[in-house]
Amino acid sequence: MKKTVYLSLGSNLGDRAGNLREAVHRLSALGAITAVSSLYETEPVEVERAQPWFLNCVVAIETELMPKQFFSRTLVIEQELGRRRIEKKGPRTLDIDIALFGSAVVDSPGLTIPHPSMHYRRFVLEPLVEIAPDVRHPILKRTARELLNDLPATTGSTRRLKEGLIAER
Numbered sequence: 001m002k003k004t005v006y007l008s009l010g011s012n013l014g015d016r017a018g019n020l021r022e023a024v025h026r027l028s029a030l031g032a033i034t035a036v037s038s039l040y041e042t043e044p045v046e047v048e049r050a051q052p053w054f055l056n057c058v059v060a061i062e063t064e065l066m067p068k069q070f071f072s073r074t075l076v077i078e079q080e081l082g083r084r085r086i087e088k089k090g091p092r093t094l095d096i097d098i099a100l101f102g103s104a105v106v107d108s109p110g111l112t113i114p115h116p117s118m119h120y121r122r123f124v125l126e127p128l129v130e131i132a133p134d135v136r137h138p139i140l141k142r143t144a145r146e147l148l149n150d151l152p153a154t155t156g157s158t159r160r161l162k163e164g165l166i167a168e169r
């Protein structure tokens with residue numbers, strides 16, 4: 001059964017836009033990419049030391065894979081693009097987080113869906129609202145647009161960039 005997965009991609013090390021572009025290209029092996037948001041330059045939040053600003057975007061992909069299979073494929077792509085997990089919440093060439101997986105709810109030791117922080121992260125909700133304002137959080141029962149509207153104005157600044165990812169390839 002096909003499901004639409006919303007992924008939050010982030011990079012704050014190396015060629016940030018190049019990393020995201022390559023990630024989208026590799027993700028297309030996991031299903032049909034149906035939407036890619038603009039790029040957002042975002043202030044690092046929830047980090048333990050100063051680090052560069054991120055480029056973030058959200059990608060929608062229709063897949064036949066099951067959540068765990070899909071997740072392990074995203075870990076391989078992170079590795080291939082040079083991700084080294086040396087430091088918790090350290091700067092990274094590429095992070096691929098599963099925000100939503102259709103209306104699936106997964107709560108297992110290595111994988112939680114929806115992503116446990118997506119509903120209060122501006123760097124996830126802004127690009128998500130751009131491509132899927134009406135998609136609903138299966139536990140909170142709120143749409144992406146409602147979740148974004150509920151955020152306090154103080155949660156990390158974001159700036160939408162004019163240059164997208166797609167046309168550049």
Ligand code: PH2
Nearest residue numbers: 010042043044045054095123
């Ligand atoms: N990812 C984190 C922690 N903080 N901040 C921004 N702006 N963008 C991110 O992608 C991000 C973050 C953990 O993965």
Ligand code: MG
Nearest residue numbers: 010095096097
């Ligand atoms: Mg993350």
Ligand code: MG
Nearest residue numbers: 095096097098
């Ligand atoms: Mg991650």
